[in-house]
Amino acid sequence: MLVRVIAIVTIALSLSIAPAVSQENCVAGEPDCNAAPASPLQNPFYLFPWMANTAPSITSNINAQGMSSEWMNMQWMMMMANHFMNAPIDEATRFNILDAMLRAANTQMLEGMFGGPNQARMWIPSQNKREVPANTVSDSISDEAKRNLYQSMMMFSPLSLRDMISIMADKMAVAEDVSFDDAIESMRLRANEINFKFVGHSPLWKDITAITGEETPRVEIFNFCDAMVARKVLDYAPEFIVFIPCRIALLEDAEGKLWVMTLDWDVNWLNLAQNPNSVLDKELREEAIRIRDGMRYIMEGAATGDF
Secondary structure (H helix, E strand, O other), X not given: OHHHHHHHHHHHHHHOOHHHHOOOOOXXXXXXXXXXXXXXHHOHHHHHHHHHHHOHHHHHHHHHOOOOHHHXXXXXXXXXXXXXXXXXXXXXXXXXXXXXXXXXXOHHHHHHHHOOOOOOOOOOXXXXXXXXXXXXXXXXXXXXXXXXXXXHHHHHOOXXXXXXXXXXXXXXXXXXXXXXXXXXXXXXXXXXXXOOEEEEEXXXXXXXXXXXXXXXXXXXXXXXXXXXXXHHHHHHOXXXXXXXXEEEXXXXXXXXXEEEEEEOOOHHHHOOOOOHHHOOOHHHHHHHHHHHHHHHHHHHHXXXXXX
């Protein structure tokens, strides 16, 4: 009984947030305007996963009362999404708010809804499994079709181009007591330690200064490669060549702070892919994880100055 009461109170508190939402679009300072920055952390459902994970008895009690943890998680996810749909978009797309809302997605529950990874359902159209010879270049779409595709995607995206590029980058701030040259040395030593071959270097800032005659923030790009993994990746899809070799950049920002960054890619993003052609074989998946972990290891060396 107590659990049911708690659940009802939680739902009531969540619904009580709704009246305030209608005022979030008013102009601050106007009479009767109580607009306040929206935050999903105000939502009582935000606490549910933490409660369920740290006190398993809560989950069993909820199940005994006829309200499954899956149902609670779904309500929680919907309430988090409601903040995104109703809050002023500048507030909803701040990264700390966006991060909280995206973490609200319970991917394990979604997987359960589909019956398991890579098991498509009728309402999620997917391709059949295709047997493609290694190192086969795929067909593509025309420039016009590609332009229409991306223009449509951008039209519906609440994120700016800067936001999306920031999400695509894996970046670490360099410690203040680590110099630019020390960070470079740490990267090279760590790359050698894990057998990542150093295959190129572009001191971009020197080229800019030589052309303009003006000082510019320092930025350098370093290329690393594992040739055998590169071959396996190209056998899967030759188009991956546009991402090879692996690049790590070290740069100075507007405030003089140093950053090390690379393109972020993680095969775990494919875990719930419903298309069977997105499933990597065990060997390639393990190699991809090793490469990403290696890039992180190199970057951490630059960020901390540790050899």
